Amino acid sequence: MAVVYLDCNATTPLAPEVRDIMIHYLTDEFGNEGSRTHEYGARAKSAVQKARDQVAAVVGAKRDEVIFTSGATESNNLAILGLRGAGIEQGKRHVITTAIEHKAVLEPCDALEREGFEVTRLPVGENGAVDPEAVRDALRPDTLLVSVMQVNNETGICQPIAEIVDILQDHEAFFHTDAAQGFGKELDSLKHPRVDLISISGHKIHAPKGVGALITRRRGYARLPLTPLTFGGGQERGLRPGTLPVPLIAALGAAAEIAVRDHHKRQQACAMLRNTALGSLAPLNPKLTGDQSKAMNHVLNISFAGLDSEALIVALKDLIAISNGSACTSSSYTPSHVLKAMGMSDEDANACVRISWCHLTPAVDWEQIAQRIRTLY
The missing domain is CATH 3.90.1150.10 (Aspartate Aminotransferase, domain 1)
Incomplete structure (x- = not known):
């Protein structure tokens, strides 16, 4: 047995439908998305744009708000550390998170703390969920970011994203959620436009390992003030340079669409x-x-x-x-x-x-x- x-x-x-799409772009349509002088590159670019639409549709975002990454760990780092410059410039050096976050959130917060930021790590009770009122009580005028996961990876307990969104309506702090465990599974809470930053991983929704995304919603017409952690090439609006892994991205897009379907x-x-x-x-x-x-x-x-x-x-x-x-x-x-x-x-x-x-x-x-x-x- x-x-x-x-x-x-x-x-x-790996879902069979997703595997077939990945193999197609590994073996048949193997062009570089950045190659603009021939059809191989054009078809690769089209595949990437389709995947942006598919990922964005899960949360009601726009195509150009999707930044492809290697997974939620990289997305979390880009979301948290990418706001460091804005926090320093604006004099906002306070971050709120929870004690039950994944290490990919807690450790970037630790890094900010070493650079002079103040981090409030909210406790949880036996129920495994943070109290949204604790978020309200922790907010300050200099709060730059609130980062609360959508679903805990160890307990499966959903966190009160909708309630936190309501609390943040009259505050300028950016709201980030590590949605690795809930994206494509719990659909409603991520659709609210006040959720500014959403981290996802493909391998949690039957796509391959090594691909994910950071969804970065605009505020009105303004893009979020993120700065890159790596440099060179200018891909992904300069926030995540490097040759795009078209087979992985196409697979992630398909997995996202199928998750909703x-x-x-x-x-x-x-x-x-x-x-x-x-x-x-x-x-x-x-x-x-x-x-x-x-x-x-x-x-x-x-x-x-x-x-x-x-x-x-x-x-x-x-x-x-x-x-x-x-x-x-x-x-x-x-x-x-x-x-x-x-x-x-x-x-x-x-x-x-x-x-x-x-x-x-x-x-x-x-x-x-x-x-x-x-x-x-």
Whole structure:
């Protein structure tokens, strides 16, 4: 029996339709988007522009507001560190974020702090979501940026983006969200025009690794005052120079369009799998992490009394592939900063595992999994 992959929050399988498009631009239409003197270049440019439209359409943005990157980590860095110059120029050196952000947000904020910026890291409660009123209370006249993720990568808990948008309506601070885990899955919150900066990764929505985007909405007719982190070539409005990876970009565009097209069907499949899993595991009295009414239906962060996560992962490794934290920090065995920020002790945090799936996940024998867990007691 093949091991079932249940770590889709780390990365998703490549969708067949997306793979076919990527291969087409790898092997047949292999032109450089920057080549303006022949049809190969023109067709590559057309593919990139189509992908911009497809990505922008998910959030109701415009084509020229999409900057292609290598993924959400680069997008987060460009969004946060790219505003550094504007903050210095305007005398706005205060940033608000949360204690449960991905390291790709927390570490750029740390870098700003070392340069004299002040960073407020908002706590969360046991429910796993930041209190929007805490954002309101933290705002100051010199607040440059508010960065709050759309969906937490470890718990699957949705953050109150819509409420934060309302709070920011009368404030000039830029609003950035790391949407790596929610883009194409939770559609409504990212459509509000007050969400200025949106970071996405292709490999979280069945596109290949190595491609993502930063959506940079204009304010009226004004572009956001971002400055590049790298230089040379002038691509992507000078914000992200380098030869564009047309096959990856075309694949990301297709994946974004398909995510919207098949949204309802995918949500139904994920909800059904979640209900089956919870039903089979319920006799073991598991503890679910965070407010489940705020959780996406493709992920469970869960623990079983008296069982360490590492022991559980090893015991189940011939049945399912799961994790106990962010894949980006999986080499570290320190307790999750997300779970610690939710008030867990080291022992409780180290007991939690993350199980995540998608519409492509094959049938899972949850009864066999439950029986295996019983043998550990």
